[in-house]
Amino acid sequence: MIDFRSDTVTRPTPGMLDAMMNTPVGDDVFGEDPAVNQLESFSAGLFGMEAALFCPSGTMTNQIAIKSHTQPGDEVICEKLSHVYQYEGGGIAFNSGASVRLLEGNRGRITAQQVKEAINPDDVHRPVSSLVSLENTANRGGGSCYDFADIQAIKVVCQQHNLKLHLDGARLFNALVARGENCRQYGQVFDTISICLSKGLGAPVGSLLIGPKDFIKRSRRFRKVFGGGMRQAGFLAAAGLYALENQVNRLAEDHHHAKLIAEALQQTDFVGDILPVETNILIFEVKGRLTPQELAAKLKEKGILVIAISPTQVRMVVHLDISASNVQQTIDTIKSL
Ligand SMILES: Cc1ncc(COP(=O)(O)O)c(C=O)c1O
Numbered sequence: 001m002i003d004f005r006s007d008t009v010t011r012p013t014p015g016m017l018d019a020m021m022n023t024p025v026g027d028d029v030f031g032e033d034p035a036v037n038q039l040e041s042f043s044a045g046l047f048g049m050e051a052a053l054f055c056p057s058g059t060m061t062n063q064i065a066i067k068s069h070t071q072p073g074d075e076v077i078c079e080k081l082s083h084v085y086q087y088e089g090g091g092i093a094f095n096s097g098a099s100v101r102l103l104e105g106n107r108g109r110i111t112a113q114q115v116k117e118a119i120n121p122d123d124v125h126r127p128v129s130s131l132v133s134l135e136n137t138a139n140r141g142g143g144s145c146y147d148f149a150d151i152q153a154i155k156v157v158c159q160q161h162n163l164k165l166h167l168d169g170a171r172l173f174n175a176l177v178a179r180g181e182n183c184r185q186y187g188q189v190f191d192t193i194s195i196c197l198s199k200g201l202g203a204p205v206g207s208l209l210i211g212p213k214d215f216i217k218r219s220r221r222f223r224k225v226f227g228g229g230m231r232q233a234g235f236l237a238a239a240g241l242y243a244l245e246n247q248v249n250r251l252a253e254d255h256h257h258a259k260l261i262a263e264a265l266q267q268t269d270f271v272g273d274i275l276p277v278e279t280n281i282l283i284f285e286v287k288g289r290l291t292p293q294e295l296a297a298k299l300k301e302k303g304i305l306v307i308a309i310s311p312t313q314v315r316m317v318v319h320l321d322i323s324a325s326n327v328q329q330t331i332d333t334i335k336s337l
Contacts, residue, residue: 010319010320015246020236022238023234028230039052053216055206057207064228068218076100076130077163078133079104079109081105112150115158116161137171137281139170139171139281142282144275144276170199171200178255197244254279257324280319304333
């Protein structure tokens with residue numbers, strides 16, 4: 001099967017498996033796992049930030065960040081399709097007792113003006129606006145990337161109103177590669193950053209929450225409470241380190257493959273609007289003689305897996321386990337339908 005359902009389906013590469021098998025490990029709840037400690041200090045250093053916390057998932061790093069940044073009754077400002085709101089099981093309410101102000105963005109991205117208008121006045125009737133959460137790349141925006149200047153403008157508004165700024169950077173490295181940006185500039189503008197090792201970077205498990213030392217100390221306590229304290233997690237941390245050291249630059253290949261597939265889709269009579277392909281995610285409208293479900297079923301018969309994400313749209317995600325010949329086979333199949 002050629003699996004375009006998500007970039008989370010990748011299997012560890014031989015080099016990654018070697019790194020996992022040959023790593024020293026210890027009990028990370030005692031702070032004694034050398035690989036976890038190395039991964040945490042390496043990733044904090046990449047962003048020029050003080051500390052990092054290794055967690056089992058991006059949902060956990062986002063939720064711990066929100067918990068550490070807010071008090072019950074506060075309000076979190078984010079885009080309406082953002083993962084922290086749509087796909088984390090109502091965790092903002094459940095874990096943090098916070099309310100959410102949803103903004104209608106442009107392919108998942110919001111502006112400084114929108115943030116400014118959404119901040120509540122200092123009035124006992126209103127929840128306290130305390131956190132802005134951005135997503136880059138924006139998953140439901142079709143892997144769209146922020147212009148860095150727009151992020152800087154949001155930061156200015158946050159500083160003026162004493163709000164913290166969190167980044168759900170599950171696919172931040174896709175944005176960095178696509179835009180020619182670097183980790184340090186993100187470390188300078190965000191209070192906290194969540195990155196995932198288990199998506200485009202190809203590790204089997206793991207995410208990091210990166211931020212100031214005292215914030216990460218508080219977050220380590222929440223990780224324990226959330227049940228995320230792992231023991232010999234070094235096997236996973238070694239995979240994450242390998243991914244950060246060896247599997248970042250190749251993301252450009254995934255972006256190129258996504259564009260080639262988009263070109264093929266554009267030439268068919270059953271595909272309508274395709275969201276601009278900026279990174280490794282393709283979201284497109286299916287219309288006319290096929291529904292999204294019918295297209296997914298037809299492709300499945302030919303050994304290609306995609307997801308119908310709405311009554312009108314299909315999503316495909318390109319990743320490490322999709323080779324150039326897989327892409328060619330997919331293009332030939334699309335043309336034959
Ligand atoms: C933008 C974004 N943030 C966070 C997550 C959560 O990651 P995890 O599946 O590791 O909980 C995902 C997962 O797909 C995601 O796409």
